[in-house]
Amino acid sequence: MANKIVSLFNIQYPIIQAGMIWCSGWKLASAVSNAGGLGIIGSGSMYPEVLEEHLVKCKNATNKPFAVNLPMLYPNIDQHIELIIKHKVPIVFTSAGNPKTYTALLKSHGITVVHVVSSLKFAKKAEEAGVDALVAEGFEAGGHNGRDETTTLCLIPMVAAEVKIPIIAAGGIATGRGMLAAMILGADGVQIGTRFIASPESSAHDNFKKVVVDASEGDTLLTLKELTPVRLVKNDFFKQLEKAYEECATPEQLTQLLGRGRAKKGMFEGDLVEGELEIGQISGLVKEVKPAGEIVQEIMTEYHQAKNEQNTAKYIF
Numbered sequence: 001m002a003n004k005i006v007s008l009f010n011i012q013y014p015i016i017q018a019g020m021i022w023c024s025g026w027k028l029a030s031a032v033s034n035a036g037g038l039g040i041i042g043s044g045s046m047y048p049e050v051l052e053e054h055l056v057k058c059k060n061a062t063n064k065p066f067a068v069n070l071p072m073l074y075p076n077i078d079q080h081i082e083l084i085i086k087h088k089v090p091i092v093f094t095s096a097g098n099p100k101t102y103t104a105l106l107k108s109h110g111i112t113v114v115h116v117v118s119s120l121k122f123a124k125k126a127e128e129a130g131v132d133a134l135v136a137e138g139f140e141a142g143g144h145n146g147r148d149e150t151t152t153l154c155l156i157p158m159v160a161a162e163v164k165i166p167i168i169a170a171g172g173i174a175t176g177r178g179m180l181a182a183m184i185l186g187a188d189g190v191q192i193g194t195r196f197i198a199s200p201e202s203s204a205h206d207n208f209k210k211v212v213v214d215a216s217e218g219d220t221l222l223t224l225k226e227l228t229p230v231r232l233v234k235n236d237f238f239k240q241l242e243k244a245y246e247e248c249a250t251p252e253q254l255t256q257l258l259g260r261g262r263a264k265k266g267m268f269e270g271d272l273v274e275g276e277l278e279i280g281q282i283s284g285l286v287k288e289v290k291p292a293g294e295i296v297q298e299i300m301t302e303y304h305q306a307k308n309e310q311n312t313a314k315y316i317f
């Protein structure tokens with residue numbers, strides 16, 4: 001019997017490229033899908049006309065399945081859903097909201113629905129809402145994150161013990177070894193974000209790609225729990241937040257300091273001082289920018305090597 005994620009999405013490898021605002025347009029999504037994984041267009045940063053342009057270009061660039069990530073906080077979500085249906089997108093990943101709201105509608109159009117969760121409680125709710133699979137994303141992940149700080153190592157086996165639908169592990173995975181570890185813990189596939197930012201096909205600004213490859217262990221931290229928890233690089237903007245916390249800023253003052261459009265400023269326009277830079281802890285392992293297709297191949301080669309090592313002395317005692 002084939003791997004559940006490979007069968008569900010009709011792809012070659014259970015490697016999903018995360019939908020990342022400002023960083024994953026049609027170029028990255030089509031490159032990952034062409035390499036045998038599943039590419040995702042991150043629609044949270046796209047006005048509807050921009051999303052439509054990316055859908056058309058993605059369909060021209062690949063005849064393989066691809067997906068759209070739909071953050072449910074997005075203000076024009078109904079227009080995005082209309083476009084997804086109009087352009088016959090086969091798979092949608094919903095995040096940051098209640099999976100009950102749109103799952104039935106999307107599924108009535110033959111769309112496979114996956115929901116992103118950060119806890120066992122939300123995983124059960126998503127299963128009840130009828131989604132086809134889950135992304136279980138741990139504390140290590142970049143960008144928006146859960147409040148409970150549950151790590152991938154703890155989250156995956158807990159979800160796997162109580163949920164029947166296929167599980168995609170996310171947060172802290174960038175390599176074939178990480179992928180094998182997640183699958184041993186109970187995942188059926190992996191979602192990888194940070195490593196794919198460091199590719200020529202990502203629409204992230206080159207300055208931001210350099211931040212990813214230069215980052216070391218300890219360079220990111222989860223912050224803004226009073227608003228929406230988010231893991232950020234400790235740049236100048238992050239230090240402004242730290243100072244505000246020292247001065248006991250209220251949530252209103254934090255909202256004011258955050259302002260509007262900081263993610264675009266940092267990740268798309270390359271303002272490393274004032275921008276919001278969202279990457280995961282695993283950035284400490286990402287050392288170079290390379291084509292998305294090579295990243296997929298490298299992960300698969302390492303996965304098979306690591307799997308074969310399980311017969312070696314290290315594992316026998």
Ligand code: NDP
Nearest residue numbers: 021022023024025042045046047050053057058060061203
């Ligand atoms: P362009 O449309 O300018 O295209 C960039 C390059 O891609 C051009 O050299 C173009 O070649 C080529 N190209 C266009 N279509 C195809 C295709 N179907 N197959 C192969 N190559 C193609 O920019 P983008 O596509 O990168 O972005 C489109 C818009 O979306 C821009 O306004 C951009 O700012 C925005 N964007 C928004 C993002 C977000 O998260 N909000 C993320 C990424 C981009 P040629 O000129 O020869 O056609």
Ligand code: NDP
Nearest residue numbers: 021044045046047071073074076143144260261262263264
């Ligand atoms: P802000 O409120 O700071 O800014 C909104 C940004 O989204 C602007 O840069 C704006 O572009 C762009 N945008 C695209 N479409 C629209 C629209 N219809 N109305 C208003 N703005 C739009 O938000 P963030 O940048 O922090 O987040 C943007 C989106 O991404 C949200 O939907 C959020 O839920 C999601 N998100 C998801 C994350 C994840 O990990 N899944 C992480 C962070 C955010 P412009 O500047 O060109 O006007």
